[in-house]
Amino acid sequence: xxxxxxxxxxxxxxxxxxxxxxxxxxxxxxxxxxxxxxxxxxxxxxxxxxxxxxxxxxxxxxxxxxxxxxxxxxxxxxxxxxxxxxxxxxxxxxxxxxxxxxxxxxxxxxxxxxxxxxxxxxxxxxxxxxxxxxxxxxxxxxxxxxxxxxxxxxxxxxxxxxxxxxxxxxxxxxxxxxxxxxxxxxxxxxxxxxxxxxxxxxxxxxxxxxxxxxxxxx
Ligand SMILES: N[C@@H](CCC(=O)N[C@@H](CS)C(=O)NCC(=O)O)C(=O)O
Numbered sequence: 001x002x003x004x005x006x007x008x009x010x011x012x013x014x015x016x017x018x019x020x021x022x023x024x025x026x027x028x029x030x031x032x033x034x035x036x037x038x039x040x041x042x043x044x045x046x047x048x049x050x051x052x053x054x055x056x057x058x059x060x061x062x063x064x065x066x067x068x069x070x071x072x073x074x075x076x077x078x079x080x081x082x083x084x085x086x087x088x089x090x091x092x093x094x095x096x097x098x099x100x101x102x103x104x105x106x107x108x109x110x111x112x113x114x115x116x117x118x119x120x121x122x123x124x125x126x127x128x129x130x131x132x133x134x135x136x137x138x139x140x141x142x143x144x145x146x147x148x149x150x151x152x153x154x155x156x157x158x159x160x161x162x163x164x165x166x167x168x169x170x171x172x173x174x175x176x177x178x179x180x181x182x183x184x185x186x187x188x189x190x191x192x193x194x195x196x197x198x199x200x201x202x203x204x205x206x207x208x209x210x211x212x213x214x215x216x217x218x
Contacts, residue, residue, distance in 0.1 A: 010057030
């Protein structure tokens with residue numbers, strides 16, 4: 001298997017990019033990482049837009065295959081390289097993993113990204129406290145549901161770590177360390193602790209992100 005052909009585009013201050021790098025490292029794949037987006041730019045060139053018409057990172061190229069949208073990339077890598085580890089072969093088990101991944105994208109991250117921008121990335125004088133408090137309430141509600149689910153399981157798709165844990169798991173570090181007073185439900189914290197033991201999580205997700213503080217520009 002020639003794995004040296006994998007290339008990822010995306011600045012590593014983006015947690016959508018970080019979750020792809022986390023997945024690649026979980027699978028011990030060899031890849032080239034090219035910073036793009038933010039101050040690196042490069043998302044509006046014809047070459048980049050030919051890979052992702054939305055002009056967004058992350059983008060992954062593996063030989064002739066190009067994938068954009070971070071969760072689609074996580075699924076692609078798990079399906080192609082993680083059959084014994086990250087991927088669920090059974091359609092029923094995979095549906096459970098897909099459910100949590102889609103929930104993460106459409107519900108948890110939808111509120112968390114707005115909270116992160118409203119609180120962390122907005123200069124304090126411009127913050128709207130009411131907006132922040134409503135978004136925090138929504139995030140806390142989501143984490144309470146997750147906490148109840150994790151009361152009887154170690155990971156989102158059951159007893160083993162899998163692709164299901166990566167999208168929501170990549171939000172935890174910022175949520176718990178961005179400096180906002182948040183509820184810390186015990187089962188979510190125990191899951192977070194399990195993820196923190198993973199070398200790939202430590203390397204790609206548990207990163208300092210203070211360069212983004214009070215910065216509204218990408
Ligand atoms: N839902 C997409 C989000 C893609 C996205 O909006 N990426 C941001 C970074 S998080 C981006 O490309 N922003 C432009 C930039 O960084 O210059 C995914 O998960 O891949």
